[in-house]
Amino acid sequence: MNSWNFVGIIAWIIVIALLIFVVFNIRNRHLKILVEKKKKITWTTILTDLLEIVVVILAVSGLLYTSLFTKVDLTNQDDVAVTYKYNPMIVQTTEDGQGYYVRINKKESSSATDVYQYWLNNTKYTVSSQNSTISDATLPFTVSGLHLDWPMKKIKKMDSRYQNAYVITVQAKYKNNFINGLGLKANRFAMEYRVLRVPARSFINVAK
Template sequence: MWNLIGIFAWLIVLALLIFVVLNIRGRHLRQLVYRQKKISAGILAIDFAEMIALIAVVVGMLYVSFFTKVDTKSSSNYAITYKYEPLRVETDATGKGYYVKIDGDKSSNIDVYKYRVDDSNYSVSSQYATLSDATMPLNVPRVAMKWNKKDISKYDNKYTRAYVITGQARYKKNFINGLGMNAGKLASEYRVIRVPDRSFIKTDNK
């Protein structure tokens, strides 16, 4: 329902656009046809002012709707939730167990992390996830979200340091997010794949 604010706002912008076009056209017609005079500097100034006001409104709506930056370190405009799921061990041809397989592409420097939770297989780009060796302190890029170290310690014990944390930031349901038609929508997602140590990671470089 909050996103209806944005729909109404865009309808107002559309009505404002039609009004400005018709207003400028009518003013020019009255000056040229009925009064048979040239377009004066005063009329052009009014035209310019109306166009500037219209452009400002459109740019503002475009910014709120499409160009709002996601700051997942702040909770003022986003609600962040975390899901903790235990990893399922896999075995390779030699019988060695692993939790995560890395498909690496040297040409793009982007890896794909593949893992299994319950009966489902998942793949995630290294742009949106990081591997965390539980033998070392948690190190997550700055672009990632806040991570609760107490919860991580809790799930380290519960899942024997083999689990994935999925953090999701969603736009809060408020006026500003409704104006941009983003209320309740997913803003960002990041995953931390936790493994006991590096020996549980299988690498497949291309």
């Protein structure tokens, strides 16, 4: 485990210890009032109890939000490191001799999600349209729903080198810092996305 994530572990230990302290503190305070002093619980005591409970709830909610519910901002270079890899695809042929680079497998696809298949170094890869997209090189380069500073100069070089038939693999990794450590995410992958670049739509095979 990355050492920065111990920040989050220590924070959870503190919060659990605080929870235990609050439970016993409320119990002991009530027993002292009722048994030792033989008095009734006052609004002051109840408000003190509520204040302690609110503090615990806020602490737990804050850690849960930081750990589970924060969305990665791919444009924030302080939080994530984004890398790009480029791999040329291998052309495949249909029974009638038509060449293609990407196959859309309709048998495995659903109404909301497509399944893409492509080949690198004679190995078949299968990805979902939830974390990948097909990019037609005859159109301007755009990827909807993914806010990134795309390295267009590099992409144009790869277009030329691989004749518009390659895969761009984008990986985002959480950096080692206090906030990521608090969320137990330091040095972990935030996301992976693939752009399947094809020369034209005619190089896409739809298998029904």
